[in-house]
Amino acid sequence: MEFKKIQLNGFKSFAEKTNFLIENGLTGIVGPNGCGKSNIVESLRWVMGETSAKSMRGSGMEDVIFNGTSNKASKNIAEVSITLDNDSHEGPMQYKELDQIEIRRKIEKDKGSKFYINDKEVRARDAQIFFADLSTGAHSPSIISQGRIGALVTAKPTDRRAILEEAANISGLHVRRHEAELRLNAAETNLKRADELRRQQEKQLANLQKQAEEATKYKLISEEIKKIEAGLYYLKLLEIDNEIRVENVINNEAQGEVSNFNQQIAQFEGSIKTETDKVSPLREKNIENLSKIQRLNLELQNLDEENVRTQDEIENIKKSLKIIEEDIDIMFVMVDYQMPSMTGAELIRKLKLKYQDLKCIMLSGQANRTSVDSLKTENLLEEFIEKPWDEDELFDTLRPLIALPK
Numbered sequence: 001m002e003f004k005k006i007q008l009n010g011f012k013s014f015a016e017k018t019n020f021l022i023e024n025g026l027t028g029i030v031g032p033n034g035c036g037k038s039n040i041v042e043s044l045r046w047v048m049g050e051t052s053a054k055s056m057r058g059s060g061m062e063d064v065i066f067n068g069t070s071n072k073a074s075k076n077i078a079e080v081s082i083t084l085d086n087d088s089h090e091g092p093m094q095y096k097e098l099d100q101i102e103i104r105r106k107i108e109k110d111k112g113s114k115f116y117i118n119d120k121e122v123r124a125r126d127a128q129i130f131f132a133d134l135s136t137g138a139h140s141p142s143i144i145s146q147g148r149i150g151a152l153v154t155a156k157p158t159d160r161r162a163i164l165e166e167a168a169n170i171s172g173l174h175v176r177r178h179e180a181e182l183r184l185n186a187a188e189t190n191l192k193r194a195d196e197l198r199r200q201q202e203k204q205l206a207n208l209q210k211q212a213e214e215a216t217k218y219k220l221i222s223e224e225i226k227k228i229e230a231g232l233y234y235l236k237l238l239e240i241d242n243e244i245r246v247e248n249v250i251n252n253e254a255q256g257e258v259s260n261f262n263q264q265i266a267q268f269e270g271s272i273k274t275e276t277d278k279v280s281p282l283r284e285k286n287i288e289n290l291s292k293i294q295r296l297n298l299e300l301q302n303l304d305e306e307n308v309r310t311q312d313e314i315e316n317i318k319k320s321l322k323i324i325e326e327d328i329d330i331m332f333v334m335v336d337y338q339m340p341s342m343t344g345a346e347l348i349r350k351l352k353l354k355y356q357d358l359k360c361i362m363l364s365g366q367a368n369r370t371s372v373d374s375l376k377t378e379n380l381l382e383e384f385i386e387k388p389w390d391e392d393e394l395f396d397t398l399r400p401l402i403a404l405p406k
Contacts, residue, residue: 001090001101001134005083010075011046012039015066041143047080047105049115049128050138062109079106092133103127129179314341332359332382332401337367345371352380359401363387 003022008014013036020029020040029037042056046064053061068074081104089096098118105127107113115127131137333351335344344367348360360380362372365387375381383397 001088002085003082004085004100006040006043007081007083008040008043008079010066010078011043011080012036012064012066012078014039014043015069015072015075043080044082045138045143047082047103047127048131048136048138048140049105049124051124061107061113065107065109076109077106079104081105092130095130103130332361332398334361334363337362337364337372343368343371345375348375348380361385361397361401363389 005022006020007017008020009017029040031037042050042064046056050056051061053059053063056064058064065078066072066075081102084091084101084103086095086098086101091101095101095117102116102118104116104119105113106116113124115122115124117127117130128137131140136143333348335347337344339347344362344364348362351358351360359382360375361383362375362381363385367384367386372381372384376384382401385393385397
């Protein structure tokens with residue numbers, strides 16, 4: 001398996017997409033200071049799973065994103081990919097059948113970085129193990145940076161051992177061994193926890209068995225109680241059924257009595273209706289007779305009142321005639337037209353025969369207008385006042401006739 005291409009986009013000083021092809025033989029990259037040679041080496045370490053921002057010469061991992069210049073704007077994404085040729089079908093088991101493998105790492109501001117193998121997202125650990133199986137990686141001794149040669153000369157035996165293991169193509173085994181040890185420790189911890197859980201479950205099982213026995217006893221007792229309750233309900237049902245039969249007998253007897261009462265009531269109602277039909281004409285005749293009696297009483301009362309009034313008028317006329325016969329000096333006289341024994345006009349004519357200077361005034365609401373006009377024409381009547389009248393009108397009429405003061 002060989003490296004064929006490195007592609008950088010937005011990584012450190014490489015603002016635009018840049019491809020580096022790795023041909024057969026020795027490939028060298030030369031250039032002046034600051035052109036980005038070290039950035040290419042750091043891109044290799046970064047895509048292989050480097051997690052230390054300090055080793056990438058930054059304060060944070062997002063510092064690998066192109067920060068912009070006076071001529072170019074900064075970017076929000078950095079991406080590095082490595083293309084491997086796998087014509088020999090080597091490497092990890094799941095990738096042996098592939099002719100070409102691409103490992104890509106992408107970082108976005110405020111979102112972190114992601115790893116992809118052949119465009120399938122994987123864990124960072126998976127990418128690191130992939131390169132460890134190839135006896136390389138972000139911390140591989142084969143990646144020699146500035147000052148690295150002097151460090152190798154003065155390296156400790158463990159560091160030299162790491163170089164030899166990588167050369168022997170067994171560095172990936174150590175990584176896997178370390179992971180296996182971690183998993184083994186985790187398994188042992190889980191076994192201890194499982195044993196503790198087993199002991200707790202045994203205690204709970206004993207309690208549950210005791211509860212089960214109590215539940216069984218409770219179930220048996222409950223069934224006995226249900227049977228007893230069912231018997232009680234049955235006896236109660238029989239008692240209620242008997243009461244219902246007795247009530248039905250009483251109800252039937254009562255219904256018979258009610259039916260007899262209804263027949264008697266119907267007969268009584270028929271008799272009452274017959275008698276009512278007989279009484280109805282008599283009642284109407286009685287009402288008619290009462291109405292006639294009431295009308296006759298009213299007429300009799302009116303006649304009595306008229307008789308009293310007539311008697312009073314007769315007495316007044318007698319007194320008037322007596323006065324006339326006695327030759328009493330009379331200033332004026334007021335008469336009504338309707339009088340019991342004579343009319344007011346006849347009385348005025350008699351008075352005028354004896355008292356020619358007598359002032360006569362007639363007050364009436366039912367006078368014969370022709371007779372009144374005739375009296376005025378003959379100068380027998382000074383004034384006629386039609387009823388109803390008031391005192392002011394009367395005094396206004398009398399004042400000029402008899403010289404009354406105002």
